[in-house]
Structure formats: C-alpha cells, structure tokens
Amino acid sequence: MALSLLEMVKLLVFKLVTGFFYMLYKIFAPSRSHLIGKKVPPVSDPLLLMSAKQLATKIRKKEVTSVEVVQAYIDRIQEVNPLLNAIVKDRFDAALQEAALVDKLVEEETDGEEVLEDRLPLLGVPLSVKESYAVQGMPYTGGLVHRKDVMATVDSPPVAWLKRAGAIPIGVTNTPELCMWGESHNHLYGITNNPYDLCRTAGGSSGGEGSILGGAGSVIGIGSDIAGSIRMPCFFNGIFGHKTTPGVVTSEHQYPPTTGRHEEYVSNGPMCRYAEDLVPVLRIMSGPNAHMLNLDEEVDLKTLRYFTIPNDSGAPLVYPVSQELIDLQKRVVERLEEDLGVKVEEVNFPELRHSVQMWNTYMGLPDKDGKQPEPFNVILGEPGRPVRPMWEFVKWLFGRSTHTFASIGLALQEMTCGKPSPFIIEQKEKLQKDMEELLGTDGVFLYPTHPRAAPITHHPLFRPLDFAYTGVINVLGLPVTQCPLGLNDQGLPIGVQVGAGKLQDRLPLAVALYLEKAFGGWKEPEAA
Secondary structure: OOOOHHHHHHHHHHHHHHHHHHHHHHHHOHHHHOOOOOOOOOOOOHHHHOOHHHHHHHHHOOOOOHHHHHHHHHHHHHHHHHHHOOEEEEOHHHHHHHHHHHHHHHHHOOOOHHHHHHHOOOOOOEEEEEOOEOOOOOEOOOOOHHHOOOEOOOOOHHHHHHHHOOOEEEEEEOOOHHHOOOOOEEOOOEEOEEOOEEEEEOOOOOHHHHHHHHOOOOOEEEEEEOOOOOHHHHHHHOOEEEEOOOOOOOOOOEOOOOOOOHHHOOEEEEEEOOHHHHHHHHHHHOHHHHHHHOOOOOOOHHHOEEEEOOOOOOOOOOOOOOHHHHHHHHHHHHHHHHHHOOOEEEOOOHHHHHHHHHHHHHHOOOOOOOOOOOOHHHHHHOOOOOOOHHHHHHHHHOOOOOOOHHHHHHHHHHHOOOOOOHHHHHHHHHHHHHHHHHHOOOEEEEEOOOOOOOOEOOHHHHOOOOOHHHHHHHHHOOOEEEEEEEEOOOOOEEEEEEEEOOOOOHHHHHHHHHHHHHHOOOOOHHHO
C-alpha cells in the first residue's frame, strides 16, 4: 500500500528527529554509547533453556533438584543483571532454602508424581515478580525515591497463589515511577537495559520483567498492563506476554492502587519465555476466577475466524508501522492460511486513528460512584504534598528533582487535559461495538504491538504516543497475547499481538502456541 503525501512527510520528520536524537545520544551520553550493539553473554547451562513446565516435571521425577535449578538462575542473574539492571532486589538465600524444602518434599512424597503435579504444578520453579506486586519482605516502592524504605508485609494474591503452586520467587524487577511510562527508569533503581542491545530500552512498565526474562535470567514472571505494560516489554525483549480480560486477575496489593475506572482497563498476566507456560501460570494467577476463562477447553485453530488489522489508519503523531513489521504480519497471515487452511480477512477501523485520545479520555473518567481518578501529581507526592509539576521541571533542569522527566511530563500533560470529548466517546463506543460484533466468541485478530523494534534508551520521550497500538486494547477490555516472531536484521526481537473477544483468552493463547512452533518463539540474544 503506497504512502500518502502526509504519511511520507510525517515519516520524514520522524526520521530526522530520530537521526538528530541518535547524534545527540552519541555525543552527550558517552557513559552509555559504549553499550551500543552489545548483548548479554550466551547461555551456558542447559537448565536455563527449559520451560517452567519441563523444569517442574524434571524436579518431580527427581531428574534434577530444585536447588540445582534455582542455583542455575541465581548464577545467570549474577552474570547478566550487572548489564541489565532488571532485578532490583533479590531473595537468593531464601529461594535456596525454599528449594531445599522442595527437594525434601519430593524425596518424602509417597502419593506419586501425578498427585504432586496436580497439587503443585510449578513445584521448585524460579519466578520473578514486577516490583509493583507486593512480595512479603521485599521492596514495594513503585520506583519512588521517597518510598525507598517501604517493604511489603503481605503477598499480593497472584504471588501467594503462585507460591502455593510451588513457584519460588527469586527477586523483584524494575519499573518506571508509578508504572506510568513505557521505559523502566526511576531515580531509586536507575534504568533497565535490553538484553539484545544494552543501549536500547527494555520498555515499561514491566520492563525489568521483560529484560530479565529475555536475558534468560528467569523463566516465568508476572506483570500488569494498563496501556501496554506487559506487551511492549515482551515485544522489545522477545518473549510471550498475555494481557488478560480485565477483572479476572485481581489487582489487590499492587502499587499504585487503581482509582476512577482504571480497574476496568488494567490487566494482570503472565510473562514467559515459552508459550506452554502461559496457560498454567495464568490459571494459577486467576485464583477463584480461573473458571471464567475456560482455559482447559480445547481450541481447534482450524475452526476459528481470523482477521488482520495492518495499522491504526494513520493516527497523527503516532509513528507509522515499520516496513519490517508490516511484512512480518503478512508472513504470519500467509503461514496461517497455508498451515491451517483458513482465510485471514484484512479489516480496517478508521476509529483507531483516535486511539491515544480514547485512552486518555477513558483513563480520566470517574467511576460508577462519580469519584474521579487520583491525579498523577498527587500520587507522585504521597504521603506528602502533591508534586508541583512546573516547579519540579525547574528542579529537573538543575538536576535537583527526584523524579524523572517522563513523570514530570506526564504530570504537566495531565494539567492540560480538558473535559471528555463527546466525539471521542462516540468513536470508542462505535469501535467497541464493531470489534465485539466482528470477533464474537470464535474470532481472533492480528495487530502490531508497536510501530518499531526496541528504540534507543530515552528515545520514547521523543515519540511518547507510540503506545497507541497497545493502549487502545486496554480501553476496549479485550484479551491479547504478544508473540515473539524472531529477530530482525539488527538482532532485535520483533513480533505481533493476537487478540480476541472478552473472556476468550484461550484463543490467542492457543494461537501463541502455534506461532511459537511456526516461528521459533524466544531466541537467545547471542543467536542474533
């Protein structure tokens, strides 16, 4: 499809800005420029190349001990985390003690392996956790300097359920301040790097999770997603991630807490290197709500209806989808049609060009009781006074602010928000209706996860609206799985998101398994 004159001009402007920023980056950031093109070391321990499901089976069969598995991951974290800054606090000693208890349990078990699998499906498997989840005895800061001494006194329910299933937390991972930026950077822990190129972003807000998983320092993890916070880091770091239908996995004991109508748009879900781990982890995370998703129901991929949405119909100020990602999505379409004998229909929704405005509008709406969401500058300053964005910006100019430029910018932007636009609400409601009618209970769609592969660190500040491709799915409340589809010519991960109708999570999860077999799934950074 030929680009319009407006699209060509917009692309040229974006390319000029990108080139200018890269030049400044090389000149003024020598402390990071030496990282350009560098990756984490290759994996040397074969235990690190097994799925959580495979590891749990081997532990139950006594083919390997949990201590050996946990130690292998500790060794890997100690090798790569100095490069990545993904794990911000470990619990290695406690994890090894818990692994020893697992091995003792396996030795003393008399009821058989099947009973263990039913009771403890993740027995002895290491787990990394986004720092915004409460993990008892671990930091619970939201990336805020003034919360540096805050420790979680309880486990959030998803963490507690995963621990009961036998998983062993090995550490908590980095986020942006209050999980509200597409790059995991704060002044408490610093910035997280991408394992495929250390000068590039790991994304956010679950960027620490994406980075440590992509770098083979963890096998399963959990994240949260209100604008793409699971899917963008998974896309940038070459792993699988699932944004669950909202309301299934609880957000209790997460920081920051949801306010306004945010509970309708936030989702919690698994982040994994291997697709076969997505369903087991999601089933456990869902706790008493697991029945809502019918995850045990078999999915026949040949009977589903498939759709491909190539782009957002030309949203202003959102970077056009790169040609490599356009071609990649076409290859997925061709592969589906060839392997499954299905017809993939291309559809376009003009309303998608308003994705950013839809997200901004609905994030600002009051809840059913009329209570407005907590202003960002208020949460930034808790438990003290609200942050004054303009004064904080002046402090930032002189290197005196404890907040990042991204957070200050978001607080400033929030000050300029006007009343909700009836036109935008009308566009969102039409898009919601049309997509739900299109998908029904047996439809899945392909949609770009992001306009480009992982950008250079801090570059998202110059293109802050590129989250449009993920954020719109949040306000629609649809489940979607980000699937890695190999590496590009620069050795960076590329992929696509696969979505479905509400509560039809099992459909994109089944497609993820297929795509892993068809395209190879997660690739080692050194395999580039």
